[in-house]
Amino acid sequence: MTAEKKDRGKSVIRQEADELDALKYEVAEDLNLDDNIAEEGWENLTTRQVGKIGGNMVQRMIRFAKNGMKGKRR
Numbered sequence: 001m002t003a004e005k006k007d008r009g010k011s012v013i014r015q016e017a018d019e020l021d022a023l024k025y026e027v028a029e030d031l032n033l034d035d036n037i038a039e040e041g042w043e044n045l046t047t048r049q050v051g052k053i054g055g056n057m058v059q060r061m062i063r064f065a066k067n068g069m070k071g072k073r074r
Helices: 003-030 034-040 047-072
Strands: none
Touching: 003 034, 003 047
């Protein structure tokens, strides 16, 4: 594998991680947890709050995947 391919792979992974972070913040805002995060930080959220964010992220990703598959069907 060339260095160029490795760099491109890292770039794609970084982009995907950034997109997941954006989704995480979007979900937190929708759940009205953004103020808690701003005041206390992610590390001080309760397990329940973090679980709500993660669960909603998974639901959205499933919805995105289903919508994407519908577009590919004929």
